[in-house]
Amino acid sequence: MTDKPLISKAARLSVAPMMDWTDRHCRYLHRLLSRETLLYTEMVTAPALVRGGAVHLLDFNTEEHPVALQLGGSDPQELAEATRIGAAHGYDEINLNVGCPSDRVQSGTFGAVLMKTPDLVAECLSAMRAASPVEVTVKCRIGVDDQDPHEVLPAFLDRVAATGVRRITIHARKAWLQGLSPKENREIPPLDYPLVHEMKAAFPHLHISVNGGISSLDQAKAFLDAGLDGVMIGRAAYHNPADILLGADTQIFGAGHMTTAEQAVLDMLPYIDRHLANGGKVHQITRHMLGLFTGRPGARMWRRVLSEGASRPGAGTRLVLDALAHVSDIAA
Incomplete structure (x- = not known):
C-alpha cells in the first residue's frame, strides 16, 4: 500500500x-x-x-x-x-x-x-x-x-x-x-x-x-x-x-520518469503473454491500447490492425508488433 x-x-x-x-x-x-x-x-x-x-x-x-x-x-x-x-x-x-x-x-x-x-x-x-x-x-x-x-x-x-x-x-x-x-x-x-x-x-x-x-x-x-x-x-x-x-x-509531479508510447507497447508484451497463458483473450487488453497513437501518422492502421485482428483465433503479441510497425520502426 x-x-x-x-x-x-x-x-x-x-x-x-x-x-x-x-x-x-x-x-x-x-x-x-x-x-x-x-x-x-x-x-x-x-x-x-x-x-x-x-x-x-x-x-x-x-x-x-x-x-x-x-x-x-x-x-x-x-x-x-x-x-x-x-x-x-x-x-x-x-x-x-x-x-x-x-x-x-x-x-x-x-x-x-x-x-x-x-x-x-x-x-x-x-x-x-x-x-x-x-x-x-x-x-x-x-x-x-x-x-x-x-x-x-x-x-x-x-x-x-x-x-x-x-x-x-x-x-x-x-x-x-x-x-x-x-x-x-x-x-x-x-x-x-x-x-x-x-x-x-x-x-x-x-x-x-x-x-x-x-x-x-x-x-x-x-x-x-x-x-x-x-x-x-x-x-x-x-x-x-x-x-x-x-x-x-x-x-505535474516534477519527477524524472519519461517513456514513449512505443516503449509502453513493448513493455505490454510480457503482460499480454501472461494474460494469454492464463486463458485470457488479447482483445481484452488491446481494446485499451487503440488510442495510444492518436494524432500520429499511422494511427489509423494501428487501430485497424488491432481491431480487426484481436478477435481472430491465436491472436497474440505478434499482432501487436504488426500494428506497431505502422507507427514506428521499433517493431521492424
Missing part, C-alpha cells in the same frame, strides 16, 4: 473511474505511461462484494500502485464491509461514488442521487472510515436536478468534512437524474469550474480535485496553479492516453 502523504500527492492528477474502461488491463497500461498518476478502478458495488462474493472484481497487479477502489452503495454496514474487503486486497484508497447518474445506479439508491441525502452519505463515510486502515474519499457532483449548487454543495462538503474525510473530487456539473442519459450527463449540463474554486476557498483544509471536461495537461496545470489540489481526467486520458499521461510525471 501507498502511505497517506504519497497518495495525496498522487491525487494531483488522477484518471477517473470509468465503467467498462478502467479495468486492470487499462490501469496496467496507464501505469507504464505514468508512474505517479493516481489510478482508479471501475465502480464496484458493495452488494456485489458483500452479498455476491464477487471478490474477483478486486483483482489488480501490484505494479498499479498507487491505485484506488471506487465503491457504490448506500448501506453503511454493507459499505463498511466492502471497505474492509477492499483494504485487505491492498488498495491505497477507498472512494465512495456520489456522482454516477445512471438509471441502474439510481435503482440501487447510490451514485449521484445520494447528493439529496447528505446525512446518509455522512453515515456511510463514517462507517467506511471506521472500517478502513486506508484513506476514504468521495467523488460527487455539484448537485442534482433542481438543486441550487451554490446552496447544496457547501452544505454537502460541510457534512462530509464533519466525518473526517479530507479528500473530495468534484465533477463540476449537475447530474439530471431524469431525462438525460449517462452520456448526456457528461456533456449537456454546463460546467461550473468557478464554483469548485469557491469551495476550495471556503474549505481550505480539504484536498479538492476538479473533474469534468478537462482534456489536456496544460488545462490541468492551470487548475493546480490556481489553487486546486488535484485534477481528475476521464475520457481524454482513456482515448488519448499518451497526450495526458506521458508528460504527467514531469509536468
Whole structure:
C-alpha cells in the first residue's frame, strides 16, 4: 500500500473511474505511461462484494500502485464491509461514488442521487472510515436536478468534512437524474469550474480535485496553479492516453520518469503473454491500447490492425508488433 502523504500527492492528477474502461488491463497500461498518476478502478458495488462474493472484481497487479477502489452503495454496514474487503486486497484508497447518474445506479439508491441525502452519505463515510486502515474519499457532483449548487454543495462538503474525510473530487456539473442519459450527463449540463474554486476557498483544509471536461495537461496545470489540489481526467486520458499521461510525471509531479508510447507497447508484451497463458483473450487488453497513437501518422492502421485482428483465433503479441510497425520502426 501507498502511505497517506504519497497518495495525496498522487491525487494531483488522477484518471477517473470509468465503467467498462478502467479495468486492470487499462490501469496496467496507464501505469507504464505514468508512474505517479493516481489510478482508479471501475465502480464496484458493495452488494456485489458483500452479498455476491464477487471478490474477483478486486483483482489488480501490484505494479498499479498507487491505485484506488471506487465503491457504490448506500448501506453503511454493507459499505463498511466492502471497505474492509477492499483494504485487505491492498488498495491505497477507498472512494465512495456520489456522482454516477445512471438509471441502474439510481435503482440501487447510490451514485449521484445520494447528493439529496447528505446525512446518509455522512453515515456511510463514517462507517467506511471506521472500517478502513486506508484513506476514504468521495467523488460527487455539484448537485442534482433542481438543486441550487451554490446552496447544496457547501452544505454537502460541510457534512462530509464533519466525518473526517479530507479528500473530495468534484465533477463540476449537475447530474439530471431524469431525462438525460449517462452520456448526456457528461456533456449537456454546463460546467461550473468557478464554483469548485469557491469551495476550495471556503474549505481550505480539504484536498479538492476538479473533474469534468478537462482534456489536456496544460488545462490541468492551470487548475493546480490556481489553487486546486488535484485534477481528475476521464475520457481524454482513456482515448488519448499518451497526450495526458506521458508528460504527467514531469509536468505535474516534477519527477524524472519519461517513456514513449512505443516503449509502453513493448513493455505490454510480457503482460499480454501472461494474460494469454492464463486463458485470457488479447482483445481484452488491446481494446485499451487503440488510442495510444492518436494524432500520429499511422494511427489509423494501428487501430485497424488491432481491431480487426484481436478477435481472430491465436491472436497474440505478434499482432501487436504488426500494428506497431505502422507507427514506428521499433517493431521492424
